[in-house]
Amino acid sequence: MQNDVQQRVKKVIARVLEISEDQIADDANFIFDLGADSMQSMELVAAFEEEFDIEMDEEKALDVQTVSHAVEFISSYLK
Amino acid sequence: MMGLFRGNKINAGEVSMNMDFADRIKNVEALFQPRSIAVLGANNVKGTVPSDIFENLIKTEFRGVLYPVSPGEKRIGSVKAYKYVVDIEDPVDMAVIVFPSSVMHLALEQCGQKGIKSAIVISAGFREVGGKGIEREKQMVGIAEKYGISFIGPNCLGVINTDPDVMLNASFARQMPEEGEIGFLSQSGALCTAVLDYARAKHIGFSKFVSTGNKAQIGEVELLHYLKDDPKTKVVLLYLEEIRDGKGLMDAAREVIAAGKPVLAIKSGRSEEGAQAASSHTGSLAGSDDVCDAAMRQAGIIRCRTIEEMFNRAIAFTYQPLPQGKRVAIVTNAGGPGVLTTDAAVDLGLEIARFEPETTKFLKKKLPATANIKNPIDVIGDARADRYDWAVSSVLEDPNVDGVFVILTPQSMTEIESIAEQICVVAEKHDKPIYTSFMGEADVAAGIDILQKNHIPHYILPESMCDAFSATHAFREQMGSSYKPFEPLEDVDRDAAHLILDKAAADGQTWLPEDQAVEVLKAYGLPLYESEVAATPAEAVRAAEQVGYPVVIKIVSDDIIHKSDVKGVVLDVDSPEAVAEACEAMLERIKKAQPDAMIKGFFVRKMIPKGEEVILGVKRDPTFGPVVMFGFGGIFVELLKDVSFGVTPVDPQTVDRMITGLKASPLFSGLRGREPRDMASVRDCIRRLAQLAADCPQIQELDINPLIVLEDGKGSFAADARIIL
Numbered sequence: 001m002q003n004d005v006q007q008r009v010k011k012v013i014a015r016v017l018e019i020s021e022d023q024i025a026d027d028a029n030f031i032f033d034l035g036a037d038s039m040q041s042m043e044l045v046a047a048f049e050e051e052f053d054i055e056m057d058e059e060k061a062l063d064v065q066t067v068s069h070a071v072e073f074i075s076s077y078l079k
Numbered sequence: 080m081m082g083l084f085r086g087n088k089i090n091a092g093e094v095s096m097n098m099d100f101a102d103r104i105k106n107v108e109a110l111f112q113p114r115s116i117a118v119l120g121a122n123n124v125k126g127t128v129p130s131d132i133f134e135n136l137i138k139t140e141f142r143g144v145l146y147p148v149s150p151g152e153k154r155i156g157s158v159k160a161y162k163y164v165v166d167i168e169d170p171v172d173m174a175v176i177v178f179p180s181s182v183m184h185l186a187l188e189q190c191g192q193k194g195i196k197s198a199i200v201i202s203a204g205f206r207e208v209g210g211k212g213i214e215r216e217k218q219m220v221g222i223a224e225k226y227g228i229s230f231i232g233p234n235c236l237g238v239i240n241t242d243p244d245v246m247l248n249a250s251f252a253r254q255m256p257e258e259g260e261i262g263f264l265s266q267s268g269a270l271c272t273a274v275l276d277y278a279r280a281k282h283i284g285f286s287k288f289v290s291t292g293n294k295a296q297i298g299e300v301e302l303l304h305y306l307k308d309d310p311k312t313k314v315v316l317l318y319l320e321e322i323r324d325g326k327g328l329m330d331a332a333r334e335v336i337a338a339g340k341p342v343l344a345i346k347s348g349r350s351e352e353g354a355q356a357a358s359s360h361t362g363s364l365a366g367s368d369d370v371c372d373a374a375m376r377q378a379g380i381i382r383c384r385t386i387e388e389m390f391n392r393a394i395a396f397t398y399q400p401l402p403q404g405k406r407v408a409i410v411t412n413a414g415g416p417g418v419l420t421t422d423a424a425v426d427l428g429l430e431i432a433r434f435e436p437e438t439t440k441f442l443k444k445k446l447p448a449t450a451n452i453k454n455p456i457d458v459i460g461d462a463r464a465d466r467y468d469w470a471v472s473s474v475l476e477d478p479n480v481d482g483v484f485v486i487l488t489p490q491s492m493t494e495i496e497s498i499a500e501q502i503c504v505v506a507e508k509h510d511k512p513i514y515t516s517f518m519g520e521a522d523v524a525a526g527i528d529i530l531q532k533n534h535i536p537h538y539i540l541p542e543s544m545c546d547a548f549s550a551t552h553a554f555r556e557q558m559g560s561s562y563k564p565f566e567p568l569e570d571v572d573r574d575a576a577h578l579i580l581d582k583a584a585a586d587g588q589t590w591l592p593e594d595q596a597v598e599v600l601k602a603y604g605l606p607l608y609e610s611e612v613a614a615t616p617a618e619a620v621r622a623a624e625q626v627g628y629p630v631v632i633k634i635v636s637d638d639i640i641h642k643s644d645v646k647g648v649v650l651d652v653d654s655p656e657a658v659a660e661a662c663e664a665m666l667e668r669i670k671k672a673q674p675d676a677m678i679k680g681f682f683v684r685k686m687i688p689k690g691e692e693v694i695l696g697v698k699r700d701p702t703f704g705p706v707v708m709f710g711f712g713g714i715f716v717e718l719l720k721d722v723s724f725g726v727t728p729v730d731p732q733t734v735d736r737m738i739t740g741l742k743a744s745p746l747f748s749g750l751r752g753r754e755p756r757d758m759a760s761v762r763d764c765i766r767r768l769a770q771l772a773a774d775c776p777q778i779q780e781l782d783i784n785p786l787i788v789l790e791d792g793k794g795s796f797a798a799d800a801r802i803i804l
Contacts, residue, residue, distance in 0.1 A: 031150075031181065031182045032150060033150055035149060035150035035151020037124070037151070038179070
């Protein structure tokens with residue numbers, strides 16, 4: 001399941017940040033490595049919620065800094 | 080891609096914070112004169128800080144090379160962007176970091192790996208927001224120390240250097256200021272933008288302009304050291320909200336001033352919270368702002384109350400030569416403003432110059448019969464540029480004149496612009512200062528603009544003009560004197576004092592009553608009359624016989640800090656019967672007033688003859704360390720609030736200023752037939768007390784109240800003392 005979540009997370013990131021999936025390392029930092037700005041960070045949270053049909057704690061979601069942390073965070077909502 | 084950071088996560092707590100002052104200031108030069116800059120976190124979103132900073136660097140034509148670093152962009156404007164700073168092939172002198180605080184550690188870590196030694200951290204979200212922000216700031220300092228990086232910020236507007244060879248505007252200010260000779264350091268970024276706007280309107284230029292932000296590492300102390308040697312800077316202005324290193328600031332300012340550059344400062348936040356919590360007279364009188372005021376004066380810093388006052392003084396320092404004396408000539412085209420200026424000048428201690436006969440003769444010949452040829456010179460309302468020229472030139476050539484105030488009011492025949500131009504021509508020919516006040520606003524605007532463009536100090540109000548002259552004159556006066564603190568005294572017994580203080584602390588005491596406090600004072604040679612402690616009224620009688628009549632009797636109890644409040648002091652007791660009676664009566668009174676107080680006995684001391692009562696005290700200031708206080712004393716000290724302060728170590732000048740700075744000071748030199756007091760002994764007491772405060776960190780607060788100052792040559796003696804641990 002973790003692998004499936006990871007792939008879907010990367011797809012969402014690629015779409016929102018307009019980059020190719022192979023540019024997204026597992027431990028890439030959204031801001032520092034992928035260049036997400038504050039608006040895109042909000043968009044990512046909304047896109048993850050839509051993709052996984054979940055409602056995340058927005059404050060905690062915006063604290064998530066890396067792809068691997070995002071996978072972990074989203075997985076906690078899917079249990 | 081991410082491998083660069085694996086295993087490099089840093090824990091600030093594990094980092095050795097051993098980057099010393101010399102290391103920090105070594106890299107400061109690169110902050111102002113970088114040959115290449117990487118802007119980390121740049122973007123193409125117009126109207127954002129990252130975009131504006133990069134645009135400002137481009138717009139002002141920075142003379143070095145720029146490298147935008149942006150993980151999400153291929154280019155910033157038309158300049159190729161790098162994904163990481165470590166991807167830049169060439170060496171980089173300085174980094175400007177605008178990444179959000181959450182990834183600042185990653186950005187700074189990479190700067191370290193790239194070998195960058197200087198950085199400006201613009202981003203907010205650190206100590207100023209508390210919580211995680213504090214941790215982030217600590218972490219950032221840790222990384223900087225690990226790599227030997229010196230950085231300004233975080234949470235700042237940036238840095239500007241107007242040197243034509245550099246042209247650095249690494250800030251998000253709207254405009255690059257004009258080139259000038261003022262170095263401006265401000266803790267508030269927002270204030271920086273307002274100051275830049277204010278200065279632009281008045282053609283005031285800057286050499287360096289720095290927003291210091293949170294001062295996590297580089298602060299005003301390091302920057303003052305840099306500006307001291309900066310040939311482009313003539314005057315330094317500071318806007319401070321907090322001072323972290325008070326002694327460092329004082330030392331750095333002294334060095335700048337010794338280099339001939341005045342330091343002017345505004346310190347905001349005049350909080351009295353610290354004073355409210357104090358339990359001694361000194362503690363409650365020595366508010367943090369009073370101490371700050373004293374410290375600045377002691378260091379030679381010119382403290383200003385407002386931005387306007389600071390710039391009014393700064394332009395006088397920057398544009399004109401320092402006056403050689405305080406004799407001023409006033410040239411005006413209207414009587415009223417001349418009188419106003421005279422009043423303001425005299426109030427500030429300036430002298431209205433008396434002209435040489437040749438000057439008066441020349442003025443009589445050139446000016447109309449209705450003109451006033453004495454100081455202030457009134458060239459009359461219909462004066463044109465020629466009359467101003469004759470008057471100003473002649474008084475500037477007069478050896479009795481140290482500076483000239485030129486006043487103009489816009490009357491129907493006044494040629495405002497040509498008079499302004501003529502003043503500029505005259506100023507150019509002389510090496511004495513000329514200050515101007517073209518009074519009004521709309522009609523005089525064009526004239527003022529000419530003066531300001533030509534760097535003739537202009538003031539809306541004559542009072543501000545006088546204040547600026549007074550400040551430059553005071554600076555000129557103090558320039559000759561250098562700070563030499565007193566040599567440590569050798570006839571003191573530091574060990575004895577420590578023994579008493581340490582024992583009291585070990586016994587859980589929070590303060591030392593008089594019987595113990597006098598022992599500490601004795602160890603430092605502070606003058607005391609003979610005294611004894613007696614456990615009972617009968618013993619008190621024996622003690623009185625021992626020290627000699629008349630005596631003063633005071634209650635000794637750890638539970639009674641203010642003895643007068645419970646009538647625990649009886650003065651002038653002159654017989655054994657009276658001593659016994661006074662002791663019994665005192666016990667009765669205290670039994671009623673404070674029944675729970677544990678009475679240890681009676682402190683019996685020979686009465687000190689009548690004299691002037693002053694207070695001496697010590698307080699430990701969190702910013703400036705041990706501070707000594709001197710004031711007009713007695714039980715009304717808090718009501719009168721006539722006190723002065725000195726930060727230790729004190730020097731002879733500070734001690735003199737502490738005494739002469741009191742409103743009551745004329746009383747000491749023999750006012751209205753009173754005998755002059757022994758102020759030499761007071762000076763010695765202040766010096767000894769300052770050393771005691773510096774030597775004994777156990778002392779939080781100390782009061783000697785009163786110290787009774789006898790007639791000249793007869794000394795002064797501590798009549799009561801209390802030490803708070």
